Amino acid sequence: MSSTTQTAPLTFDTFWRWLADHRNCVVRVGAGDTVLFDHELAHWEFFEEPDNRAVVQLIVGKALMGELVIERSDVLFVQVQPDVEDPGRGYFIFDCIGGPRDDSYPLYHFVLSHSMEGAAGGQHAMLKH
Secondary structure, eight states: OOTTSOOOOBOHHHHHHHHHTTGGGEEEEEETTEEEEOOTTEEEEEEEOTTSOEEEEEEETTEEEEEEEEOGGGEEEEEEEEOTTSGGGTOEEEEEEESOGGGOEEEEEEEESSOTGGGTTSOSOSOOO
């Protein structure tokens, strides 16, 4: 599978499990016009609430800088594609797609420093700091 073309859609559960192991590869996370940007002093937390909602938190020290709560049932699938706006960086966009099946649209987005296959073989750092 080429990392320069769009890949087959993923289930949200598959993406979420993979994302938990790649939290140090996250560049930004957003929904609508709200975006949380990574910073060298920040770290990402990913967890699930008892009602099965997925939660993303950006934390600096012990202070919560921002939080995104994802209604899992709203996400139809996750679409992966290279970031064409800045191809030199090699970033990938993971769009969580929702809405009606015949007129779906991105609800949430995650930008990572690599694709899912790009992470094979230990090509990314386990520690950010």
